[in-house]
Amino acid sequence: MNLFKSNAFTIEIGSILDSSLNDLLLKTYSHSKVVVIVDENTHDNCLEYLLTSFDSLREAEVMLLPVGEENKVMEVCFQVWQALTDYQVGRKDLIINLGGGVVTDMGGFIASIYKRGVDFIHIPTSLLGMVDASIGGKVGIDLGPYKNQLGVFSHPKNIYIDKIFLETLPEEELLNGYAEMLKHALVNDKSQWGKLKKISSIDKLKDETMIHDSVKVKFEIIEKDPLEKNERKKLNFGHTIGHAIEGYFIDTSPVAHGHAIAIGMLAESFISMKQQRLKSEEYYEIEQLITNKFPLIQLDEVAIKEIIQIAKNDKKNESGKIFCALLNRIGNCSIDNEIQENEIADALFYLNKFAISMN
Numbered sequence: 001m002n003l004f005k006s007n008a009f010t011i012e013i014g015s016i017l018d019s020s021l022n023d024l025l026l027k028t029y030s031h032s033k034v035v036v037i038v039d040e041n042t043h044d045n046c047l048e049y050l051l052t053s054f055d056s057l058r059e060a061e062v063m064l065l066p067v068g069e070e071n072k073v074m075e076v077c078f079q080v081w082q083a084l085t086d087y088q089v090g091r092k093d094l095i096i097n098l099g100g101g102v103v104t105d106m107g108g109f110i111a112s113i114y115k116r117g118v119d120f121i122h123i124p125t126s127l128l129g130m131v132d133a134s135i136g137g138k139v140g141i142d143l144g145p146y147k148n149q150l151g152v153f154s155h156p157k158n159i160y161i162d163k164i165f166l167e168t169l170p171e172e173e174l175l176n177g178y179a180e181m182l183k184h185a186l187v188n189d190k191s192q193w194g195k196l197k198k199i200s201s202i203d204k205l206k207d208e209t210m211i212h213d214s215v216k217v218k219f220e221i222i223e224k225d226p227l228e229k230n231e232r233k234k235l236n237f238g239h240t241i242g243h244a245i246e247g248y249f250i251d252t253s254p255v256a257h258g259h260a261i262a263i264g265m266l267a268e269s270f271i272s273m274k275q276q277r278l279k280s281e282e283y284y285e286i287e288q289l290i291t292n293k294f295p296l297i298q299l300d301e302v303a304i305k306e307i308i309q310i311a312k313n314d315k316k317n318e319s320g321k322i323f324c325a326l327l328n329r330i331g332n333c334s335i336d337n338e339i340q341e342n343e344i345a346d347a348l349f350y351l352n353k354f355a356i357s358m359n
């Protein structure tokens with residue numbers, strides 16, 4: 001079992017059967033109600049394994065969320081809060097979030113707000129959830145096109161990362177996790193970029209060492225800067241533009257978070273090159289890898305204008321100015337860089353031409 005331990009929470013990587021979960025349920029929550037929050041896919045693919053592996057979960061109440069980012073909204077939270085109330089869940093009870101980033105973000109938010117906070121743990125079941133979303137204590141929901149506009153910092157008691165859940169994860173979802181792994185490498189770890197670049201098949205991402213190394217980057221950064229005052233802003237690389245793209249499409253033809261972030265990283269790498277921070281050879285190396293793995297999306301002028309408007313309302317901005325993390329080189333980035341609307345437009349028009357040429 002690989003462990004990352006902070007004052008607020010512990011991450012355990014390895015078989016959940018060998019983890020501290022059994023002891024935790026027996027010692028800390030033996031008299032508590034336990035609620036397991038799942039979405040439709042983790043209900044069908046992951047729940048049975050969890051419930052049948054731990055005797056103390058046989059009586060657990062299961063609450064089902066509708067699948068998808070478009071359901072990471074307040075209306076769904078209201079329904080779960082009502083269900084928790086009807087089931088008389090109290091402050092000493094436990095919520096287990098079993099799912100991808102949507103379930104851990106929203107389940108964590110629901111648990112943190114309900115009765116001013118009940119204990120929760122995360123069992124991430126998507127690669128993206130394992131290497132990124134379940135770690136760091138950001139829990140929240142979307143508001144219209146604005147991603148994670150409502151939320152709090154609140155850590156789960158524990159995070160259990162067991163690659164067994166990846167067995168049922170569709171390949172395109174592995175790719176979404178790959179995007180955040182690439183981000184960790186690009187902002188902090190050139191050697192990891194080298195390894196991720198070379199993987200012979202997407203299945204190699206299920207390797208526990210790969211997962212561990214990516215978790216390590218995030219863990220070390222959030223330990224130094226838990227509330228994102230400084231270094232943690234690095235982890236927003238690709239997200240100013242990526243979140244705006246994700247938000248723009250959310251009600252029409254949703255783009256997966258990892259996919260949107262991959263395009264956002266490309267656009268922000270382009271801006272890094274144009275600002276003469278990132279060498280063009282490194283930009284083209286990033287472009288080649290990302291365009292090889294992720295389809296680019298065609299964006300017309302109206303879409304680009306709207307995406308820029310959404311980016312202007314990003315929660316990372318200050319005084320109406322758009323700020324983002326930019327790359328200095330692969331494995332190193334700087335934070336709090338102001339970028340102009342025309343720089344975003346240039347990057348997106350460039351990527352649009354690329355998308356058209358690939359069709």
Ligand SMILES: NC(=O)c1ccc[n+]([C@@H]2O[C@H](COP(=O)([O-])OP(=O)(O)OC[C@H]3O[C@@H](n4cnc5c(N)ncnc54)[C@H](O)[C@@H]3O)[C@@H](O)[C@H]2O)c1
Pocket residue numbers: 039040041042045046067068069072099100101102103105125126127128129132133134135136137138139147148165166167168169170173176177257258
């Ligand atoms: N809190 C954070 O720090 C943070 C960081 C990164 C991303 N996020 C958030 O995470 C979300 C994206 O997470 P995601 O990519 O996991 O999306 P997701 O939760 O929607 O999961 C992707 C898809 O995979 C399915 N799935 C998950 N596990 C499965 C399994 N084991 N078998 C079969 N199907 C499975 C889900 O039902 C869903 O259809 C976004 O909302 C994003 O904003 C949060």
